[in-house]
Amino acid sequence: MINAAGGRDQWPLWEVFLRSRNGLHHQHVGSVHAVDAEMAVENARDVYTRRGEAVSIWVVPSASIVASDPADKDELFEPALTKIYRHPTFYEVPDGVANI
Amino acid sequence: MYSQALDQRDEHPDERLPDELEARFEARVAAEEKVEPNDWMPDAYRRTLVRQISQHAHSEIIGMQPEGNWITRAPSLRRKAILLAKVQDEAGHGLYLYAAAETLGTSREQLVDALLDGSAKYSSIFNYPTLTWADIGAIGWLVDGAAIMNQIPLCRCSYGPYARAMVRICKEESFHQRQGFEIMTTLSRGTDAQRAMAQDALNRWWWPSLMMFGPHDTESVHGDTSMRWKIKRFSNDELRQKFVDVTVPQADFLGLTVPDPALRHNAETGHYEFGEPDWDEFRAVLRGEGPCNSQRLAHRRRAHDDGAWVREAAAAHAEKQAPLLVDHGQSGAQRRRVAQVSP
Numbered sequence: 001m002i003n004a005a006g007g008r009d010q011w012p013l014w015e016v017f018l019r020s021r022n023g024l025h026h027q028h029v030g031s032v033h034a035v036d037a038e039m040a041v042e043n044a045r046d047v048y049t050r051r052g053e054a055v056s057i058w059v060v061p062s063a064s065i066v067a068s069d070p071a072d073k074d075e076l077f078e079p080a081l082t083k084i085y086r087h088p089t090f091y092e093v094p095d096g097v098a099n100i
Numbered sequence: 101m102y103s104q105a106l107d108q109r110d111e112h113p114d115e116r117l118p119d120e121l122e123a124r125f126e127a128r129v130a131a132e133e134k135v136e137p138n139d140w141m142p143d144a145y146r147r148t149l150v151r152q153i154s155q156h157a158h159s160e161i162i163g164m165q166p167e168g169n170w171i172t173r174a175p176s177l178r179r180k181a182i183l184l185a186k187v188q189d190e191a192g193h194g195l196y197l198y199a200a201a202e203t204l205g206t207s208r209e210q211l212v213d214a215l216l217d218g219s220a221k222y223s224s225i226f227n228y229p230t231l232t233w234a235d236i237g238a239i240g241w242l243v244d245g246a247a248i249m250n251q252i253p254l255c256r257c258s259y260g261p262y263a264r265a266m267v268r269i270c271k272e273e274s275f276h277q278r279q280g281f282e283i284m285t286t287l288s289r290g291t292d293a294q295r296a297m298a299q300d301a302l303n304r305w306w307w308p309s310l311m312m313f314g315p316h317d318t319e320s321v322h323g324d325t326s327m328r329w330k331i332k333r334f335s336n337d338e339l340r341q342k343f344v345d346v347t348v349p350q351a352d353f354l355g356l357t358v359p360d361p362a363l364r365h366n367a368e369t370g371h372y373e374f375g376e377p378d379w380d381e382f383r384a385v386l387r388g389e390g391p392c393n394s395q396r397l398a399h400r401r402r403a404h405d406d407g408a409w410v411r412e413a414a415a416a417h418a419e420k421q422a423p424l425l426v427d428h429g430q431s432g433a434q435r436r437r438v439a440q441v442s443p
Contacts, residue, residue: 010207011415030265031199033208035418047195050188051272070138 013062014040016047018054026058034059129330134260137203145329149259150204152331157197158215158222162396164190166230167239175233182279183236189276193269200261216401224382225312227390234287234294234301240280242302242309242347248273249343250313253333262331281350288354295355302351303359310374311382313340344372 011033017026029048034040040059049057068076084090093100121140128135135141164187171187174180198208214220225243230236251273254266287298314320314336326332334342348365351358362375384390 010209013202030196030268032195035414036421039414039418047192050185050192070136 011035014044014059015062015065016040016044017058017060018044018048019056019058020053022055026056029053031062032059126328129258129328132258132330134263135258136260144325145331146204148326148329148331149262150201150206152326153197153201153204153262154206154211154214155221155223157194157201157211158220159226160190160194160197161215162222162226162400165396165399166226166228166392167236169230170233170236173233174236179283186240186276186279189272193272196265196268197262200259200265203261212404216397216404218388218397221386223312224385224390225308227385227392227396228304228308229392231304232297232301234283234297235305237280237283237287237298238301238305240276240278241284241350242280242305243312244273244276244280245347246309246312246343248277249339249346253339256330256333258330284354284356288356298354299356302356306359307377307381310340310343310377311379311385313337313343315379315382341371344374348372 012035013031014034014037015031016029018029019026032040032043032047034043037059041057044057044059045054048054080086122142125135125139125141125145135145167183167187167190171180171183174183198211201211202208211220215222225246230239248270251266251270255263255270257263257266284298284301287294317335317337320336327335344363348358348363360375362373364373365371366373385393388394
């Protein structure tokens, strides 16, 4: 893409998500460059679905994704780590009790 | 995730000393933790990966040419469809790899420019010509076979985006090798002329395939650090030995002769012993003096220039559509209508 100053702009980056089968959720598989959404879908089809990997494609402008910083993971996820009683394995089921 | 948008430098400069960061990085890599785009990494690690991943990507893109040469002359519709699919896969592999390289803070344009101006390298093997149809068989069998040998350990590379791209590539690569071996099997069971053609292809591709693993470990420039950083898992010589060990029995099955008088099986070690590739030839090809170096680059430049108007038109179209979408478009159907009525 030639910009007004005569230099070349990078085509926008899009993140690609595929639904592999009906009933499953979309999963991130990679990214493509494209000038617009329509081209992003077509490029994603060509690059990521040559072997029937998908029944549906989502493309999202990469710049629209908000992500947590991996460096903050300890503080961010700490509340979950201390609450082991949220897992069924925390509880003791007495011998002889079934269906629970 | 391959996203560059997530690969922004932290606005708050890290207050830890570089030494401490480096020690933490080394410890993480040693513990087999994956490194992701946002993580701190030594500049040399970043540079090594950009060099290796982009060379790998360029190889996939240039690698389309020797095989593309035979698409219009494939001996049957079946072979033609298969070869088309294979060449299309190579383009896809190049794109997965460019995307992985871009996560390290370089741009697609920089990568492509480096290939076009000749400053970036690609695998020496693609500077050899494909003279007969049997070469398509030999490339799939030997060149893709050697590539798989190199690539499977890369699925465990310490850099996450590269490792994930390699998993995808390896899944697709095994069809490439099998279709090549199928061509070789058909030719070696054919007429005398077909068998001779298969043998001739093996004669010409055997040594360049062994060179694909790079120089001897004693002369490899990047080996030790790449091993410590878990970018590389096996040395060049280890991988070359593995390749010879699995490939020679396949040549025996085909009834073809590996063009190496020194080749013999050592019953004690269980490995094949083999002769020296012509390293002068290897270095000459890397210097750009191989049989097809200038042809390959000239072709790539021409294709790039010929496509310029398509890229410009696509960009102009997107620019023209953008304000219309903001003004009118809600549903996809509406957007398409807007696109149709626009001047």
